[in-house]
Structures are given as structure tokens and as C-alpha cells.
Amino acid sequence: MYDWFSFRTAIQGSLIFVCLLFAAVYISYQARFLITGPQITLAAEIPMLQNTRQITLTGSASNISRLWLNGRPIFTDPQGNFAAAVILENGYTVTTLTAEDRYGRTTTITRPFMYAPMNFMNE
Numbered sequence: 001m002y003d004w005f006s007f008r009t010a011i012q013g014s015l016i017f018v019c020l021l022f023a024a025v026y027i028s029y030q031a032r033f034l035i036t037g038p039q040i041t042l043a044a045e046i047p048m049l050q051n052t053r054q055i056t057l058t059g060s061a062s063n064i065s066r067l068w069l070n071g072r073p074i075f076t077d078p079q080g081n082f083a084a085a086v087i088l089e090n091g092y093t094v095t096t097l098t099a100e101d102r103y104g105r106t107t108t109i110t111r112p113f114m115y116a117p118m119n120f121m122n123e
Contacts, residue, residue, distance in 0.1 A: 033063050033101075034103065036063060037063060037101055037103075037105045037107060038061070038062075038063050038064045038099040038100060038101040038105060038106065038107045039061065039062045039063055039064075039099070039107065040059060040060075040061050040064075040067075040097055040099050040107055040109050041059050041060050041061075042057065042058070042059040042097075042109065042111075043058040043059045043060070044058070046111070046113070048111075048112055048113055048114055049113075049114050049116060050088055050113055050114065050115050050116070051115075051116060051117060051118045052088075053087060053088050053115060054085055054086070054087055054088070055085070055086050055088065055113065056083055056084065056085050056086070057069065057082075057083070057084050057085075057086060057095065057097065057111075058081070058082065058083045058084075059081070059082060059097075060076075060079070060080045060081050060082070061076055061080050061082060061099050062080050063101050064076070064080075064099040064100065064101055065100060065101055065102045066099070066100045067082065067097070067098070067099050067100075068096075068097070068098045068099075069084045069086070069095065069096070069097055070086070070095055070096055071096075086113075088113055088115035089115065090115055091114065091115065092112065092113075092114050093112070093113045093114070093115065094110060094111070094112050094113075095110070095111050095112075095113065096108060096109070096110050097109045097110075097111075
């Protein structure tokens with residue numbers, strides 16, 4: 001009656017199922033980089049109004065192949081951390097951090113800053 005079903009075919013079917021399940025979990029885990037795309041996180045939000053001409057943007061980037069600050073390439077350490085100096089012009093300056101992953105997708109963070117010397121701020 002049950003000639004087609006045996007203990008051996010049950011074990012083979014179970015092993016095939018476990019292998020396919022493992023492969024699906026592994027592929028899903030590795031696809032997280034493809035799904036999330038490039039990520040940029042600033043370590044701290046810097047106030048918009050500045051009384052010093054130079055500021056430093058610090059943060060971390062993940063899932064990236066390239067990173068730019070205002071079109072200038074910047075680099076990360078092995079953990080993905082970066083620090084880049086920005087010289088503020090008189091008045092209003094816009095900084096743009098752009099990250100690109102190996103698939104060509106980009107993420108951009110834009111922050112405006114306003115340079116006002118200390119003597120101007122006290123008046």
C-alpha cells in the first residue's frame with residue numbers, strides 16, 4: 001500500500017527541504033545590502049548658525065562604494081566612519097553628502113549652514 005514511501009525517501013525529502021530552507025535564509029540575509037541601499041548617518045547634528053569658518057562633519061556610512069562631500073571624494077575607515085572638514089563661505093553655505101553603492105543607487109544628505117562672525121552675532 002505504501003511502497004512508494006519509505007524511511008529513506010522521508011530522510012532524503014527532509015534533507016532537501018532543510019537545504020532549500022537554509023539557502024533561502026542565506027540569500028535573504030545577503031540580500032539585505034541590496035534591499036537597504038547606501039546609508040549615511042551623521043554622528044551629531046551641527047547647528048545651522050556658525051561663528052567659526054571651519055566645521056567638521058562626522059558620521060558613518062554603510063553599504064557604499066563611494067562617498068562625496070560637495071562633489072569631493074572623501075574616505076571612510078574600515079568601520080565606515082568618516083570625518084570631513086567644510087570651510088563655510090560668508091553667509092549661507094549648503095553641504096551635500098552623497099553616497100553610492102555598487103549598484104549605482106545613491107543617498108544624499110543636505111545640510112545648510114550660515115556663517116556669521118562672532119562680532120556680527122553680538123550686535
